[in-house]
Structure formats: C-alpha cells, structure tokens
Amino acid sequence: MVTIVGVRFKKAGKIYYFLPGNNELAINDGVIVETARGVEFGTVVIGPKDVFEDTLVMPVKPVIRKATPKDLRQIEKNAEREEKAFDICLEKIAKRKLPMKLINVEYTFDMNKIIFFFTADGRIDFRELVKDLASVFRTRIELRQVGVRDEAKVLNGIGACGRSLCCSTHLGDFTPVSIRMAKDQNLSLNPTKISGVCGRLMCCLNYEDDLYKKGGDLYVKTERPTSTYDSEPPGIGKEVVTDEGIGKVLKVNYHKHTVKVQLEAGRTIDLKWSDVALPDE
Numbered sequence: 451m452v453t454i455v456g457v458r459f460k461k462a463g464k465i466y467y468f469l470p471g472n473n474e475l476a477i478n479d480g481v482i483v484e485t486a487r488g489v490e491f492g493t494v495v496i497g498p499k500d501v502f503e504d505t506l507v508m509p510v511k512p513v514i515r516k517a518t519p520k521d522l523r524q525i526e527k528n529a530e531r532e533e534k535a536f537d538i539c540l541e542k543i544a545k546r547k548l549p550m551k552l553i554n555v556e557y558t559f560d561m562n563k564i565i566f567f568f569t570a571d572g573r574i575d576f577r578e579l580v581k582d583l584a585s586v587f588r589t590r591i592e593l594r595q596v597g598v599r600d601e602a603k604v605l606n607g608i609g610a611c612g613r614s615l616c617c618s619t620h621l622g623d624f625t626p627v628s629i630r631m632a633k634d635q636n637l638s639l640n641p642t643k644i645s646g647v648c649g650r651l652m653c654c655l656n657y658e659d660d661l662y663k664k665g666g667d668l669y670v671k672t673e674r675p676t677s678t679y680d681s682e683p684p685g686i687g688k689e690v691v692t693d694e695g696i697g698k699v700l701k702v703n704y705h706k707h708t709v710k711v712q713l714e715a716g717r718t719i720d721l722k723w724s725d726v727a728l729p730d731e
Contacts, residue, residue: 452503456496457481464622469512470498475638477536488558490523528557539566542582542621550574563590569601599624621696627651634662636701662704683723690726
C-alpha cells in the first residue's frame, strides 16, 4: 500500500496523484509539485488515502511542499503576467495574419515556460510567431492547438439548461458521446437541440445513458409471469396485447416505464409497460 493525494491544477481539470511525503495535507490545501510541464501549483481535491501500488501509474512524484503565502502571491503575479501575455500574443497573431483564435495563456509556477492555447480549422505554421513571442518573453514558448470542447471548457458559458457548462464546472475528462445515446432517450435529433455551445453533442447525454439502455443493469429480471412486463419492457416493434386490442410497440420510455403502442386500428396510445402482455402463442 502507498499513501497518495489527488491534485487538480484547474477548477474542472483532470486529477493527478502525488505522494504527500512529510507534508500534512487536507482537501483544499494548495501544494507545489513537479509535473511534466515543470513546477506547478495545484489544489488537493482528494485527501491522503492508501491505495495498492499496482493501481497507480508509476512513478508517482512527491509533493514538493505545501503552498506558502509567498507562493500564493506568486500565483497572483503570474495571473497578471498571463493577461499581459494574452494581449501581446493577440497583437503578434494579427500582425502575422494567422488564421487562429487565441483561447488562453498559462505560465508554469516557476515561469520557466509559457503556454499559449489556440483553436484553428487546420494546421498552422506558427514558427515565426514563436520567434516573435520568444523575443518578448525570453523564456520557453509552447503553442498548443486544442479542440472546440477544450475551448468551451476554458471560456465557460451557459448551457441550454440555464446553468454553467458541465465541462467548466465539474467534468474532469471528456467522455465519448454518440448520436445513439440521443436515439435511445427518444430525443429530437435536431442538431440545435442536442448540441452544446461547442457545436458537439452535449456531454449530459451520457448522464442517463445507462437508464435507457434496453436490458441494462438497472432493469434486473425478476420472477414474473412470462406474459406480462413488470421490470423489463417489451422491445420496439414487439407485438403486444392491451385493454384496447393488439398493437405494436413504437417507443419505450425507460424513465417513466411507459410504452407507445400503435393499435391495429391505427391509433396510438401510451401505457405503463406493466399493462401490456404478450399475445397468446
């Protein structure tokens, strides 16, 4: 077993694990750690806990120190420098007439590197831009192209639900989202209704996906007569018997436990799936 702490470097960023060492750490403590980018400031979001060593991606680096008031002042200064660097980079991009959109600028804590995040429709030759920036900042320069979802995560905004974007508030990683999820949930396939501000399918389609999966773990078969539907719905296209006659299942609502049935006469009705039965063999 090994003791680790989980650290985030951004509000809704990915969690990375470090060894606390001799530092007494708790959730919300600021820490200084060494990462692949250099020395960085992060916040503890998972307190010290023991885990099996084989569950970690080795090597796990130790926390350098708990953040001091001096470190916090350094963070504030870096934030001011990032704002100035953003404006300077915008000027350089305009001067070079490059088809790119600057999204964010980040200094590493030790100021050994400055990273410029941008979006673009294709590949950009920014070698001359790097030279321009290096002559101004005289430190290591990195330009990193990101996708539209990453852009939304950085800029934030208001979703169709009226709340701040999930990716900016609590989603540490982007999970795959498919049009099949919208179909399973009987949602409109109108792109404007199932797409987020980034133009991609909304991440929240993933939240209830398991609920709507036919035969998913949420619907466990129980002891029941084979001719009725209690805990498991009939499949779409299945012929069923209702109080109003025989019909065919058009839609299944896994959330409300209802089915839409088209009767032989052509009329459609909504019923609890426990109120329909298999036709006699």
